[in-house]
Amino acid sequence: MSSPCALLTWTLLTLLGLGATREDFTPCGPIVPRREWGALPSRCEQRLDLPVRYVVVSHTAAIPCDTPTSCMRQVQNVQHYHMRTRGWCDVAYNFLIGEDGLVYEGRGWDTQGAHSGPTWNSKSIGISFMGNYMDRAPPQRALRAAQSLLACGVARGTLRTNYEVKGHRDVRDTDSPGDRLYDIIRTWPHYRY
Amino acid sequence: MRKAKLWGLLGMLFVSELQAAAGQAEEKKILTEGETLNYHCVYTRKHSQSQKAWQRVMDGGKAETLAFTEKTSKNSQELGGRYFLEDNTTQGAVHVRMTNVQVSDSGLYRCVIYPILSNPEVLESLRLVVTKGPSASTSRDKNPPRDKAQTPTFPPATKAPVTQPPPKSTAGVSRPGLEVNPTNVTDVTRISVFSIVIPVACALVTKSLVLTVLFAVTQKSFGS
Numbered sequence: 050m051s052s053p054c055a056l057l058t059w060t061l062l063t064l065l066g067l068g069a070t071r072e073d074f075t076p077c078g079p080i081v082p083r084r085e086w087g088a089l090p091s092r093c094e095q096r097l098d099l100p101v102r103y104v105v106v107s108h109t110a111a112i113p114c115d116t117p118t119s120c121m122r123q124v125q126n127v128q129h130y131h132m133r134t135r136g137w138c139d140v141a142y143n144f145l146i147g148e149d150g151l152v153y154e155g156r157g158w159d160t161q162g163a164h165s166g167p168t169w170n171s172k173s174i175g176i177s178f179m180g181n182y183m184d185r186a187p188p189q190r191a192l193r194a195a196q197s198l199l200a201c202g203v204a205r206g207t208l209r210t211n212y213e214v215k216g217h218r219d220v221r222d223t224d225s226p227g228d229r230l231y232d233i234i235r236t237w238p239h240y241r242y
Numbered sequence: 243m244r245k246a247k248l249w250g251l252l253g254m255l256f257v258s259e260l261q262a263a264a265g266q267a268e269e270k271k272i273l274t275e276g277e278t279l280n281y282h283c284v285y286t287r288k289h290s291q292s293q294k295a296w297q298r299v300m301d302g303g304k305a306e307t308l309a310f311t312e313k314t315s316k317n318s319q320e321l322g323g324r325y326f327l328e329d330n331t332t333q334g335a336v337h338v339r340m341t342n343v344q345v346s347d348s349g350l351y352r353c354v355i356y357p358i359l360s361n362p363e364v365l366e367s368l369r370l371v372v373t374k375g376p377s378a379s380t381s382r383d384k385n386p387p388r389d390k391a392q393t394p395t396f397p398p399a400t401k402a403p404v405t406q407p408p409p410k411s412t413a414g415v416s417r418p419g420l421e422v423n424p425t426n427v428t429d430v431t432r433i434s435v436f437s438i439v440i441p442v443a444c445a446l447v448t449k450s451l452v453l454t455v456l457f458a459v460t461q462k463s464f465g466s
Binding site (some may be wrong): 057061167168169171 | 267269282284286287288330332333334335456460461
C-alpha cells in the first residue's frame with residue numbers, strides 16, 4: 050500500500066475514532082459567550098472535575114430582563130456585584146438564564162462556581178435564572194433554554210447522563226430559586242430531592 | 243506496518259470507549275498503595291440532622307459498615323482504625339478519610355444515611371482502585387492533587403482527637419474489614435473487570451468490524 054494512501058486512510062480512521070469522544074461535534078444550542086456580553090476577565094482558577102453529577106438551580110433575586118440588550122446589561126450588573134461588592138473571582142454562576150430565552154456564559158463548564166458552598170461548588174454546575182421567582186414563574190422560553198443547556202452538558206460529556214438537579218434551597222439556607230421556580234424544577238425528570 | 247497501524251487504531255478506540263463510559267452511577271478514584279483517600283459525599287438539607295455512614299459493598303451486594311458519624315460530635319470514632327468521617331452540616335458534605343490504602347481496599351464504597359434501613363438511602367457511591375505502582379490514571383478525574391490541598395483542614399478541625407479513648411459506646415461500628423481473605427479480593431476484582439470489559443468489548447467489536455471493512459475497501463480501491 051503506497052504511503053500517501055496509507056496516510057489518508059489513517060487520517061480518516063483517526064477522525065472517526067476521535068468522533069467517538071463527541072465533544073467537538075455536539076450541536077449545542079446558542080450560548081451568549083463572555084466576550085459578547087462584555088464580561089470582565091475571570092480571576093478564577095479552580096477547575097471542576099468532569100463529568101459533573103449535580104446541577105444547582107438558583108435565581109438571582111434581582112430584576113429580570115426580557116430582551117437581549119437588557120439581559121446583557123443585567124449579566125454585567127450581576128458580575129459586577131459579585132466581583133466588586135462580594136469580592137469573588139468572577140460571577141458566581143456557571144451559566145445564567147435570561148427571560149429573553151438566552152443562556153449567558155458565566156464561569157462555564159470547566160470552572161468551579163461560587164453558589165453553594167465549597168463542597169457542593171466542587172461537584173456541581175450552578176445555573177441561575179435572572180429574576181425573582183418567589184411569586185412568579187420564568188417564561189417558558191427561559192425554562193426551555195435551561196433544559197437545552199443541560200442536554201448540551203450531557204451531550205458534551207461534561208454532565209453525567211444521570212445528573213441530578215437540586216434547588217438552591219435544597220443545598221443552602223436560602224429562598225432561592227423562589228417558590229414558583231422551585232415548584233417547576235421539582236417536576237423536571239432529573240430532579241432528585 | 244499495516245498491522246501496527248490497525249492495532250494502534252484499535253488501541254485508540256479502546257481509550258475513547260473508556261471515556262464514553264463516563265455516565266456511570268459511581269464516582270471513581272485511583273490511588274497508589276499507602277496514600278490516603280479523601281472524599282466528600284454531599285447531601286441535601288433534609289439530611290442535615292441525620293447521621294451518615296461509610297460502607298463497603300461486597301460482591302453480591304452485601305454492605306459492611308466501616309464507620310458512622312456520632313449524633314453530637316458529627317465525627318466518627320474509630321480507635322486505631324483507618325476510616326474517619328467528618329460531617330460538615332453547613333457545607334452539606336461528609337468528609338471521608340481512609341488512611342494507608344492497600345490494593346485489597348479496591349472495591350465499591352458508599353455514603354449512606356445512618357441508621358441504615360433495609361433499603362438504604364445512598365448518598366454517593368465510590369469505586370476505589372488502588373494500584374501498586376505510581377498512579378497512572380486514564381480517566382478524566384485526576385483527584386489526588388486536589389485532595390492534598392484539602393487535607394490540611396482536616397486534622398486541626400477534628401473535634402474528637404482519635405487518640406482519645408471514647409467513653410461513648412461505639413458498639414455499632416463494625417471492625418474495619420482489613421482481614422479480607424484473598425478469594426474475596428479476586429472475586430471483587432474479577433467482577434469489576436467484567437462490568438467494564440464486557441460493554442467495552444461489545445462496542446469495540448462492533449466498531450472494529452465496521453472499520454476493518456472500511457480499511458479493506460479503501461486499501462482495495464487504492465490498489466496496494
